[in-house]
Amino acid sequence: xxxxxxxxxxxAEPAGIERRAARDLLRRSRCKPAEILxxxxxxxxxxxxxxxxxxxxxxxxxxxxxxxxxxxxGYAGVVSLGHGAFFGLGAYVAGLTSIHLxxxxxxxxxxxxxxxxxxxxxxxxxxxxxxxxxxxxxxxxGVAMLLLEAANRAAWLTGGADGLQxxxxxxxxxxxxFDLFGxxxxxxxxxxxxxxxxxxxxxxxxxYGLSLRAIRDNALRARSMGIPVGPRLLAIYAFSAVIAxxxxxxxxxxxxxxxxxxxxxxxxxxxxxxxxxxxxxxLYGGLIxxxxxxxxxxxFSALTPQYWMFWMGLVLLVIxxxxxxxxxxxxxxxxxxxxxxxxx
Amino acid sequence: xxxxxxxxxAYGMLLFVMASGLAVTLGLMNFVNLAHGAFxxxxxxxxxxxxxxxxxxxxxxxxLAFLVPALIGAVAERTLYAxxxxxxxxxxxxxxxxxxxxxxxxxxxxxxxxQMLITLxxxxxxxxxxxxIGVGRYRAFLIVLCAVLVVALQLVLARTRFGARLRAxxxxxxxxxxxxxxxxGIFAATFAVGSGLAGLGGALGIExxxxxxxxxxxxxxxxxxxxxxxxxxxxxxxxxxxxxxxxADVAGKYYIPELGAFLIYLLMIVLLILRPQGLIAPAR
Numbered sequence: 367x368x369x370x371x372x373x374x375x376x377x378a379e380p381a382g383i384e385r386r387a388a389r390d391l392l393r394r395s396r397c398k399p400a401e402i403l404x405x406x407x408x409x410x411x412x413x414x415x416x417x418x419x420x421x422x423x424x425x426x427x428x429x430x431x432x433x434x435x436x437x438x439x440g441y442a443g444v445v446s447l448g449h450g451a452f453f454g455l456g457a458y459v460a461g462l463t464s465i466h467l468x469x470x471x472x473x474x475x476x477x478x479x480x481x482x483x484x485x486x487x488x489x490x491x492x493x494x495x496x497x498x499x500x501x502x503x504x505x506x507x508g509v510a511m512l513l514l515e516a517a518n519r520a521a522w523l524t525g526g527a528d529g530l531q532x533x534x535x536x537x538x539x540x541x542x543x544f545d546l547f548g549x550x551x552x553x554x555x556x557x558x559x560x561x562x563x564x565x566x567x568x569x570x571x572x573x574y575g576l577s578l579r580a581i582r583d584n585a586l587r588a589r590s591m592g593i594p595v596g597p598r599l600l601a602i603y604a605f606s607a608v609i610a611x612x613x614x615x616x617x618x619x620x621x622x623x624x625x626x627x628x629x630x631x632x633x634x635x636x637x638x639x640x641x642x643x644x645x646x647x648x649l650y651g652g653l654i655x656x657x658x659x660x661x662x663x664x665x666f667s668a669l670t671p672q673y674w675m676f677w678m679g680l681v682l683l684v685i686x687x688x689x690x691x692x693x694x695x696x697x698x699x700x701x702x703x704x705x706x707x708x709x710x
Numbered sequence: 711x712x713x714x715x716x717x718x719x720a721y722g723m724l725l726f727v728m729a730s731g732l733a734v735t736l737g738l739m740n741f742v743n744l745a746h747g748a749f750x751x752x753x754x755x756x757x758x759x760x761x762x763x764x765x766x767x768x769x770x771x772x773x774l775a776f777l778v779p780a781l782i783g784a785v786a787e788r789t790l791y792a793x794x795x796x797x798x799x800x801x802x803x804x805x806x807x808x809x810x811x812x813x814x815x816x817x818x819x820x821x822x823x824x825q826m827l828i829t830l831x832x833x834x835x836x837x838x839x840x841x842x843i844g845v846g847r848y849r850a851f852l853i854v855l856c857a858v859l860v861v862a863l864q865l866v867l868a869r870t871r872f873g874a875r876l877r878a879x880x881x882x883x884x885x886x887x888x889x890x891x892x893x894x895g896i897f898a899a900t901f902a903v904g905s906g907l908a909g910l911g912g913a914l915g916i917e918x919x920x921x922x923x924x925x926x927x928x929x930x931x932x933x934x935x936x937x938x939x940x941x942x943x944x945x946x947x948x949x950x951x952x953x954x955x956x957x958a959d960v961a962g963k964y965y966i967p968e969l970g971a972f973l974i975y976l977l978m979i980v981l982l983i984l985r986p987q988g989l990i991a992p993a994r
Contacts (some may be wrong), residue, residue, distance in 0.1 A: 492979065495986040499799035500742060506939040511976040519968060631927060635807050642804055651775050673819050673928060679811035683953060686805040687793060 395401045395571035404650065405560065412552060419548035421664075425656045426555035427616045431654030432699045433566060440647030441570050442602045444493060444580030446579050446635055448510030448609055451489075452482040452581040454629030455513060461624040462523070469536035473555070482611020485509075486604035493603065494596050495511030507634075514629040523575030533618060544620070545603075551620035558616060559653075562609055567649060569605065578602055627639035639682055642690065712843040714964050717913040720849040721957025723856035726949050728911030728929065729936040730733020730863060737880060737939055739897055741791065742799050744806035746908055746933055748813035748927035749779040749874065753909020755817065760851040760934060768831050775913035776906040783865040783905025785900045795897075810926050819922040826921040848917055855914070859907070863945060876900060906935075935978045943986015950989050951981075 372687050376606045411422060431453055438444040456478035463474040492505045525531055537543045542550045569575055581595050582586040618624050627633075636659070643662075644655025662681065666674035732746040753775035758760040760774055769990030790809075828842040832850060837846045860937055868872040879893045887893050912925070919929070936955055955974060960971035981989070 430974065439800065444964060446801060488858065492983070495982065500736065501982060501986060503742065503799075503803065507931065507934070508975045508979050508982075512972065514977070515826065515969075515972040515975065583799040635811075637805065638804060646800075673815045675811045676815035678817070679815070682804055682808035683812070685809065686797075686801050687790070690801065695886055 370708050379637045382498040391573065391576070397567075399544070401650075404653075406558075412556060416549070417547070419438065419552040421660065423552045423555045423557070423616075423620050425550050425660050426525065426552065426559045427613050427620070428637070428640060428659065429653035429656035430555075430559045430562060430616070431610055431639050432655055433563065433612040433649060434606045434613065434646065434652075435522065435637050435641050436646060436649060436652045437566060437570070437606040438603055439641065440649075440651065441575060441582065442599055444504055444599065444603065445499050447638075448506035448508070449606075449637055450606040450629060450631070450633035451506070451510040452485060453614035453617075453633060453637075454510075455485055456614030457618045457624050457628040458517065458524060458614075459611070460615035460618040464533050464535055465621070469534050471535050471538055471619050474535075474619060475558070476614055478611045478618075479608045479616035482614070483604050483608040484488045485611075486607025487600065489602040490603040492507045494599065495677035505687045507631075510629065510631070510634055514626065514631075517626055519630055522657065524624075524626075529623060529628060533622045533624065535619050535622060544622075548620065555620060559682070562612065563649065563653075566605075569602075570649065574598070574601075576597070620629060639678065642685060643683065714961050716843070716845055716853070717959030718960035719953060720846075720852040720956075721960050722854075722953035723853055723860070724911055724915050724918065725932055725936055725956050726952035727859055727910050727914070728857050729933040729940075729948055729952060730945060731901070731907045732933055733937045733940065733945060734876075734900050734904055739795055739901075741795060742802045743791075744803060744930055744934070745809035745813065745926065746904075747929035748810055749783055749905040749908040750912030750915070750929055750933075751813065751817060751921070751925040752779045752912070753906075754916050754925065755821065755826065755910035756909065757913035758828050758916060758921060762820060762826075768828070768834070770775065772910060772913055774889075776910045779909030779912075780902045780906030784898055784902035784906075787901040789888065791901065792894070792897070810930065813922045815928055821923070823923055827895065827914065828916050830917060847918050852914060852918075859910075860949060865891055868891075872896075872899075932974075935974065938977075939978060939981045939985075939989060941985075941990050944990055945992035947988050 382708055399510055407699050412419075415422065415625055429521050431449075434452070435449050438446060438449075444635065459478040459481040460474040463477050467473070467477075468528060489505070489509045491508070495505070496500060518526055520526075521528075531709065535544055538550060542553075544554075570578070577588070577593045580593060585595055614628060617628065639656040640659045642655070643656070643658045644651035662678065663674060666677045670677070713824070719873075728750050731749075735741050735743050735746070757768070757771040757775045760771040761768060766774075790805075794805055797805075812896045834848045834851055838846050838850075839845070867876065875886070875896055876889050878889070878891060879896050883893055883972060912929075915921075915929075919925075932955065936948050936952045939955070940946075940951035956975070958977055959971075959974055962969055964971070
């Protein structure tokens, strides 16, 4: 990102830089053909794979969850080991809403987003204590563990280790019943994911998103340029929490069940793995990673039902040892070579 | 009351022995190693298997529980960890999480998912009384053994040539290298000793914390808490933190069992808010 000029309006700057910044922003926010293709393929999967809708819903939810993590890791440089806290909170809030308030899915979604966002706002300041990755890892992990313990102890509310029983979700918009084959569920997940993706894309391509990248690359320099580092990080953390909460709520609403599992450590670890499989910092990483993760999981479970985690760990190990940036650069390098040969 | 205090201290000492290696890895090499608990698990399994399958007496298994993880640690450091020292923390976290998952599944596959049990020798069972306070024999043994280890570690760090080199490498890697200190070798040796100590801690902890394939994850949190709260500037910080966490955990589980592990996480977050640099902050 060294060649990027930031769109902070400085009065003393010549107008040329401002124009260049505006053009750069516009170029970033323009929709590329590959992106349209991706979403067309996603929409086509709904019609072409009717017997896989359950699996596809899971992928959409996992992808949305990983997308929320990408916002803070890929764009703000905040490493989190406890993103599952927001996912789990959203899942429980959606479940409790359906039992105690209303079975309307969109209301559950909104309340879950609200609760997760509030938790993000409350715990976000802890991240700013000391900008050391270790403290951030421990604080996020601590919050997630705290929430897991709370859900475990508050059995009168959450059902404890037995899980939350009796989640009933009313038909979507009063018309589409959630069926056994997950058809409504997949359409619902896909549309929600798509809408949130568009919002997230708008956010990261805005001047605000650029300022986040500046903070990620060099917080000290960003601050001296006049970017308010603390509030910006807090905002993206809360926004990411909202999306994670919605992903959790989607899981509850499509499976009609919540258990302590949604808050377990492996959720937070899995979603990191998903994001790394897909690539960090370009929003599609989470979605592509979710597809790769579920396919790998399917394949490994078929090979060794109990021990698929071992092979998943090995894949992750190899990715890290080879180097993520080198793998990320691979498709581009191949593309460049093809173009060169085409020209020659 | 005093019994709980003594149990807490024994537990805290044990946590410190396990965490000391991580404190050095984090402080020295700035490497976030979430897989430290895996070495503790290896040590535990060495002791459990040597006792149950080969009939080796408990005390004799302890050196083994140190040596085997230390050896594995040395090999892993040279082949895997050394490549990642300069990478981002995210890469290190991913790498060590992958190791944890692989270690857990491998243990499950090789040895089964059930709890490992050992029978302590007769002279370590039961309890005795000092001035009207009931003290478990094993707890007393733990306190004495770990205290010896703590003193020995402190002496090695403060008094020996190796300790001086290690401290030099902590303060300024480049300058240390310029003085002709073999920083890579020191890293490897320190990593091996740290892994060995974790293994020893795992072996000593079977009786208190249990041992099954999920052990690395369970202990990871505790060990990381100890190091984060203690700070990585010295070993005194983690030692204090281990005692606080150990006592708080035992007392919390005894007096307010409804809270469970809640107390520990709350304590960690509060301590981090109060002292974000750790209990004993670096002098820089």
